[in-house]
Amino acid sequence: MTQRRSVSRRLRRGLGIIGLIGTVLLLAAVAFFYSFTFTHLDPQAAMMRAIKEMMEHVALPLIVLLVPVTIMVLRVIRQAFVPLAEAAAEIEAARGHERGFRIDASQMPAEAVPFTEAVNDLLTRLDESAMRQEAFAADVAHELRTPLALLSLELDRLDHDDAVRLKTDVAAMRRLIDQLMLLAQIDADAAAQIAPEPTSLADVASDVVGAIAPGIIAEGKMISLDTDEPAPIVNVRREAVAAALRNLIENATRVTPTGGTIQVRVGPGAILAVRDEGPGLTPDRLRDLVQRHRRADHASKTGAGLGLAIVERIMAAHGGRLTTDPATRELALRFPEP
Amino acid sequence: MRLLVVEDNDRMAALIADGLQRRGFVCDVALNLAQADDAMAGAQYDAIVLDLGLPDGDGIDWLAGRRKYHQMPPAIIQTARGALEDRITGLDAGADDYVVKPVEVDELAARIRALLRRPGVRTQPIIEVGALCFDTASRSASVANRKVDLSRREADLLELLMRRAGIVVHRDVIENALYSFNDPVTPNAVEAAISRLRRKLDEAALPDMLHTVRGVGYMLKDNPS
Numbered sequence A: 001m002t003q004r005r006s007v008s009r010r011l012r013r014g015l016g017i018i019g020l021i022g023t024v025l026l027l028a029a030v031a032f033f034y035s036f037t038f039t040h041l042d043p044q045a046a047m048m049r050a051i052k053e054m055m056e057h058v059a060l061p062l063i064v065l066l067v068p069v070t071i072m073v074l075r076v077i078r079q080a081f082v083p084l085a086e087a088a089a090e091i092e093a094a095r096g097h098e099r100g101f102r103i104d105a106s107q108m109p110a111e112a113v114p115f116t117e118a119v120n121d122l123l124t125r126l127d128e129s130a131m132r133q134e135a136f137a138a139d140v141a142h143e144l145r146t147p148l149a150l151l152s153l154e155l156d157r158l159d160h161d162d163a164v165r166l167k168t169d170v171a172a173m174r175r176l177i178d179q180l181m182l183l184a185q186i187d188a189d190a191a192a193q194i195a196p197e198p199t200s201l202a203d204v205a206s207d208v209v210g211a212i213a214p215g216i217i218a219e220g221k222m223i224s225l226d227t228d229e230p231a232p233i234v235n236v237r238r239e240a241v242a243a244a245l246r247n248l249i250e251n252a253t254r255v256t257p258t259g260g261t262i263q264v265r266v267g268p269g270a271i272l273a274v275r276d277e278g279p280g281l282t283p284d285r286l287r288d289l290v291q292r293h294r295r296a297d298h299a300s301k302t303g304a305g306l307g308l309a310i311v312e313r314i315m316a317a318h319g320g321r322l323t324t325d326p327a328t329r330e331l332a333l334r335f336p337e338p
Numbered sequence B: 001m002r003l004l005v006v007e008d009n010d011r012m013a014a015l016i017a018d019g020l021q022r023r024g025f026v027c028d029v030a031l032n033l034a035q036a037d038d039a040m041a042g043a044q045y046d047a048i049v050l051d052l053g054l055p056d057g058d059g060i061d062w063l064a065g066r067r068k069y070h071q072m073p074p075a076i077i078q079t080a081r082g083a084l085e086d087r088i089t090g091l092d093a094g095a096d097d098y099v100v101k102p103v104e105v106d107e108l109a110a111r112i113r114a115l116l117r118r119p120g121v122r123t124q125p126i127i128e129v130g131a132l133c134f135d136t137a138s139r140s141a142s143v144a145n146r147k148v149d150l151s152r153r154e155a156d157l158l159e160l161l162m163r164r165a166g167i168v169v170h171r172d173v174i175e176n177a178l179y180s181f182n183d184p185v186t187p188n189a190v191e192a193a194i195s196r197l198r199r200k201l202d203e204a205a206l207p208d209m210l211h212t213v214r215g216v217g218y219m220l221k222d223n224p225s
Helices: A007-037 A043-093 A110-157 A161-192 A201-218 A238-255 A283-290 A304-317 B010-022 B033-042 B059-069 B085-092 B105-117 B152-163 B171-178 B189-203
Strands: A197-200 A222-227 A233-236 A261-266 A271-275 A321-325 A330-334 B002-006 B026-030 B047-051 B075-079 B097-100 B126-129 B132-135 B140-143 B146-148 B210-213 B217-220
Touching (some): A007 A043, A110 A161, A110 B010, A110 B105, A161 A238, A161 A304, A197 A201, A201 A222, A201 A238, A222 B210, A233 A238, A238 A271, A238 A304, A238 A330, A283 A304, A283 A321, A304 A321, A304 A330, B002 B010, B002 B033, B026 B033, B047 B059, B047 B105, B075 B105, B097 B105, B126 B152, B132 B152, B140 B152, B152 B217, B171 B189
Parallel strands (some): A222 A261, B047 B075, B075 B097
Antiparallel strands (some): A271 A330, B126 B132, B132 B140, B210 B217
């Protein structure tokens, strides 16, 4: 059976069958009784008379009854399913902030309530399971810090050429752990539904660029900030947005050659954009990168793919988007206009 | 330069103290807050490196509590906590800076040096960044005992940048520090002062020390040679 079973279709078919059987039975009964009543007429006339009687007293009432019943029933059914369609639209609209989402059962017909509640229970269990996973990841990241710190400090004592290389590896691990902790923090904040505050994107950008610039200058690269006046004010979680911008700048720094400049731009509109001197990123490639496990280059030790996935997550939590323009080699954080 | 390292993991404490000692600091170790109190009573420290979660209490609370009654040296908090809000909580509670665990000794040492350059309890009369020296008493700068001629405003600017060497000093901070309310500040007054200072540093054979982060501010940095 390829056709999905629709309630309306089944009802139409049921009503049709009832009408048909009813008609046949009534016709048979009427014919049976009329065969006594019309004995005084010749068969031809009796037949005509019988057909006329049957049209008037059987077919007509049946049609008069069945047609409105069918229309009413189909209407009731269609209306009964409206809350389901609305719930489906709500579920679709919750894309990106699934955490804590529940279907509103108050508008549901009584028959659909057990199903809705079962789905809501399932969502609760999924939330709890996700929270346990995140708490576990955060714990692991947290626990890893002490042995990693000891390792890093021991390496610092080693006066050996290999120590420098090993220190780079430890630094990469440390960076990865920081990213995991950040991810856990974003999820925890999303779960706690921490309220955003009006924040000047120009202030955030100025702080982040100022803090990150010494490292970029040490690599022989440059960074600049352009602010479009008036500086946009958006309702966001400042630290999360700062982390997103930091990740974008780190990403840009990695692909920018020595001597190059990373350009950060605020506005026009509720936008933070970072332009690099790398090859540019197509929208398809960006989509691949933000899928956490499909990393740009698996050799990357700095958590690059994870970085963009985190940016994406932060933007989704703010109702914004991470976009790319390969022509201008620019990645942008687009916030909803206040 | 005497430091107190407050850290409950004794191996970590020993390694941090060892790393800092190899970078020219004198270090004492306290494994809990009670030991830290004892150490503070017995010696004068230039800075404290403070861990947060200690067996007999929270580092931030201890710091805030002591700040009420004692003159305290600047403190750097070592935080292993989440990447976002805790850092700010620490700075609000009276810490002067923070580093995130697992810490690099080089970074920690750099932060401590930056902290000690700040105007504070035991201000040093001479600030040094690489070969560049600034005498805060005579307000004059020199490179290898050769004086660098500076105007009053350039000297103020240089001191500000030297005290925060390795850190980007934001434009508005420079404007506030250099120009009083009554001074007319032309839009590019800071740029002009910076470019004069840069030229003088170039002439003093210290090129590429003064970096511009366009749109944000300026940074003075020792060039590793």
